[in-house]
Amino acid sequence: MTLLRLILLRILTTAITLFGVAVIVFVVIRVVPGNPIAMMLPPGATDADIARLQAQYGFDKSIFEQFIIWLGGVMQGDFGTSISLRQPVSMLVLGRLPATLELSIFALVIAVIIGGMMALTGTRYRDTKTEGAIDVTAGMALSVPDFLWGLVLILLFGVLWPVFHISGRISPSLNIDFTTNFYVFESLLRLRFDVWLDLLSHMFMPALALAIPLAAIIAQLLKQSLKETMHLDYVTLARTKGYGEHHVITREALPNAILPTLTLVGVQFTFLIGGTVIIERLFSYEGLGNMAIDAVINRDLPLIQGIVILFALLFTLVNLAVDMLYVVLNPRLRHA
């Protein structure tokens, strides 16, 4: 019941949010200088040529009219046609989405593993030098943004000690005929583990760059709430029952300490997805973010709109997922 109400309410707020985002993007990209039509025509084009194309894409109308026309199309699932790539925006965008999703989720998994291990180890060895070392490491990881970590990783593992791929999504020789764009997922289903490993080794560096700051945040916050939980009576009681410290931390304290971290990870995960724009560029990874930068350079207005709307949708979906997980994990909310 609560879950259903939550979902309905979310669908409504999502719709309003997306509409707001659409309006802002629509106006902003038309106000900033740069003419998309002029950029796609050869240098010798006449004013008449430009005007003709302007009319073809509807840029001669007022922003308000353009918006209504665009919105009408969107309602029917038509996000317009890319100016630079001359293909339907929806097709282009959905084609790239899986690559970005796989990268983001891989980064999230890395961040949760590294951050979780750091938090658990820090709690296990709290008030010792080990905890101090973990705090310092997390502090350093946080003070550098993800794209700088990307550059550092390229230097370290691409140039000095080239063990990982630092460019692209897959080795061309291993590019089996994929039917979907979820390469990682599909290669697993088709039991092509060689392809799967190749994909992961391509994703590892960009994903790690995205993961490092998030891992540090998880380490700090989770360790903090774990340490607070370790003082509580039920944890002490578990100790008197003969459980070892490891069990006490992971089984008694962790399930209760994890909720605040979970909420924060949800918010941070949307930042991480935002971070893919630059990271994908840095590592020449063929995802949505990389396409977004090309679209901006080319002033490809329909494509920019499509990508931004998709990102916004992604963010709200992530937040919804976190809220639902929160309800599922917290028995007090579940029965309320």
Next chain:
Amino acid sequence: MKPYLSIRNLCVTLKHGAPILRSVSLDVSAGQVHGLVGESGAGKSMIGKAVLGTLPRALHIRSGEIWLDGVDLLTLPLQERRKRIGATAALIPQDPLTALNPSRRIGPQITKRLVDILGWHKNAAEDRALDLLAEVHIPDPARVMRSYPHELSGGMRQRILIASAFAAEPKLIIADEPTTALDVTVQKQILRLIADMQARHGTALLFVTHDLGVVSKVCDTLSVLYAGKVVEDARMQRFFMRPVHPYSAALLAATPTYTNPTGSLKPVPATVIEDVETEVQQHDMRAGL
């Protein structure tokens, strides 16, 4: 009879040396109830925690012995010590609202350690939990086993914690002010319940309280603690008739239910406090603190 729990000259200090427990010695015989009284901050809880191995990190055991069932716990490696405590002793905590894990159902909180640590069969552990819940007068035990702590009242939760403490038939139970967090009306019931369970199961009970009235109802022997030092160790009847130490006498006089039922509290006289403080200082000098 050989005591089941025997604490010998236990000294606990803060990390930088300030004493918390000063050469504490006390015995709890099998099947007996030993009261531990003293004012707030005297160190009653720390004695229980030292036995159960849950002292706060800021504190450490400087010297002494804690014999539980014929083994000095302090000579065992940590992991083994915890196992041994888990198998032979149990705690009834002070605050039932915080002593149950909020994200777990009641059932597993009672049964899981029987399976995990003591190697019981799962069904046996569940039957045991159902029996015990019935024994502590919980209506519909099967439903309660499936509940989360927040769905139950404080009194119910304390009953559950009592049942859980008796689950593995421990030989020693430490109850640290098990009724102070409860409603006055519930307090009496819980106190009676603990006494009944103790008698029926023949468990040794270390009962921590600052209420001499309660002690007079449930205990066989008692220790009076002042500033981490045992000032008197006595059998119940003798203590209430003729307390030996002036501090004990003053404490007894200050207990309204006992000597003057009208309820006016007499503070412990300053001269008595001075004397007992001098004793504490003398102890610290001898111990080189």
